[in-house]
Amino acid sequence: MIDIIKQLEYVHRQLEDGDELKTIVLRRHYDAGIDDVWDACTSAERIPRWFLPVKGDLRVGGRYQLEGNAGGEVLACEPPRFFKVTWIFGDAPGRSEVEVRLSADGDERTLFELQHTAAAPPDMWGQYGPGAVGVGWDLALLGLAIHMSGESLGDPSAWEGSDEARAYSTTCSRLWGEAHEAAGAPADQAKAAAANTATFYAP
Template identity: 60%
Template structure:
């Protein structure tokens, strides 16, 4: 197993639900510890020049109450900003995105280690129901991986992200990530058949069969 794939085991995952504005929302929590000071992790997550090096280019009025937009991805409003410990944003796609918020919490563990915790709360549209938490969970695992590699000085250039995601290493990482989110889904009380469908759908989405293997 490569060092990158092995990092699946460094991530803690939780799945749940709660009421938000009268609707039932799904909750996802992912947690990982980095060998970096809290100020460095905070800066990597909030400085637009550093964000583009491990995640995506970001534009907007990057301050409390301002709006941001990730290139080709989510956008929204900066709801809370309490450096170097807490960042909360709305996380929206499309013209009628519904409710979706992401909160990042950082906790120092000594001088040179930081616990990074991310919670994503969203009202899931019916068409996404079969995917379960892995629909966004795999994406967040990739994000935590990218941040970890960047902080360690061995980043994957985001410009090469599409090429890397088709590699055997990335496909193994995403497959194991989908299975890990399935395990977290099961631990939340989801029935085994629902979990199986979710893992299958999520894995097929992130790790489609290659053209040369279809029908084999």
């Protein structure tokens, strides 16, 4: 059985804190070949098994929509190593793009890197910092890890209310607070934002 909390240790989190654009980066390895990981990340049949149902034309120039979440345009695709999409959620203004890069590390191990660059609203950034987006992406990477392992959490809605899910989101929020501080935020500001994020994801 996969250790959910331990999965947090496998992710490297980084923040590039620009004046206008904020970039969060997550990196981790998966014990699967690059072609398998690429297929899991780009196949309309497999994406819902670990992330969200998706509709649209999943090729360069095509548009996609994740059920109840973001949508946008496929800007670039270089199988099996790189794709880039716009990431538009609701009426959020300004640029928002997600890049995913895969690198083979042997035949059955793949380095996964996700980079999300966006113009963050100052009020939201001040309240939550990078964790508002970072925890959501951590949960996506967790979903991919469970999918690649062949296991399942069972009913996602039941898991979301569990003590394990609360511990995961609280710890993940703290780790994004540490990344925030490492990027130059004052310690008290980073800790307060992390606490707000934890309350949001694990009320």
